[in-house]
């Protein structure tokens with residue numbers, strides 16, 4: 685029997701599971717007991733990272749057979765009774781590109797970052813925390829789901845004292861379909877500026893040198909690969925520059941798919957495409973990443989001058 689997958693059903697399940705993981709992440713944060721472990725220097729993991737990944741993979745495996753899943757955390761997946769909803773996007777059926785209606789699971793890889801921006805999470809800077817589920821097909825991202833637990837439905841950020849406003853925000857996209865739920869959030873005073881966004885937690889000399897080459901009007905340092913890509917997608921920044929080793933395919937697959945769906949570009953700092961694969965030697969984006977929604981070549985040329 686064929687286990688072929690309809691992409692809309694898979695994305696629907698991913699949205700449902702990412703939103704449920706948001707509840708898990710909020711509960712762990714509010715409990716005040718994060719259970720931080722260091723996987724390596726500068727690379728923390730908490731109880732929330734682990735529980736979120738177990739919830740998502742357990743739920744996907746209950747509905748889809750033969751899925752190839754690459755999650756950030758190395759952990760057992762306990763038996764799960766969760767059955768995700770595969771019908772959340774049924775109203776979008778007519779918009780699904782025909783080639784995505786019946787996909788061989790052998791051609792798909794699901795990349796899961798159960799909690800992006802863990803360091804910021806441990807420091808209480810939770811607005812940039814996200815669950816990321818990306819779907820690649822034959823090496824390229826085709827769909828992405830992002831869930832931001834510590835904002836409201838429009839993505840407005842609020843303090844811990846206003847935690848009743850943390851109703852959470854979902855952003856999803858399938859390449860080739862219209863994208864809802866992203867807006868142009870450029871501040872009027874930033875209209876003609878060049879704004880770079882880069883890491884707060886993993887800043888290096890190399891990043892400093894790259895920023896000098898672009899000579900921007902403004903540099904924003906913040907957490908999370910997902911959060912920074914969303915800043916570019918929503919036009920709060922022009923270019924996300926991270927020309928250093930450290931980010932992995934699960935950090936970028938979901939944001940990359942949403943970026944592609946709005947016409948943006950993600951490459952390494954030399955302009956080379958990223959190949960989405962399970963090959964352990966390719967999981968890390970060794971040269972780094974550069975993300976834009978326009979003028980990509982201009983920024984790549986500046987970085988390599």
Ligand SMILES: Nc1ncnc2c1ncn2[C@@H]1O[C@H](COP(=O)(O)O)[C@@H](OP(=O)(O)O)[C@H]1O
Pocket residue numbers: 725726727756797799800801802803882883884885886906907908909929930931932935
């Ligand atoms: N030097 C490094 N070591 C480990 N992880 C790194 C890293 N540089 C970037 N990353 C990963 O890239 C993601 C975004 O980092 P940053 O917030 O610094 O931009 C983080 O994802 P996680 O929080 O999901 O682990 C982080 O782990």
Ligand SMILES: [Mg+2]
Pocket residue numbers: 727728729756802
């Ligand atoms: Mg991590």
Ligand SMILES: [Mg+2]
Pocket residue numbers: 797799800801909934935
């Ligand atoms: Mg991450």
Ligand SMILES: [Mg+2]
Pocket residue numbers: 733756797798799800801802
């Ligand atoms: Mg993570």
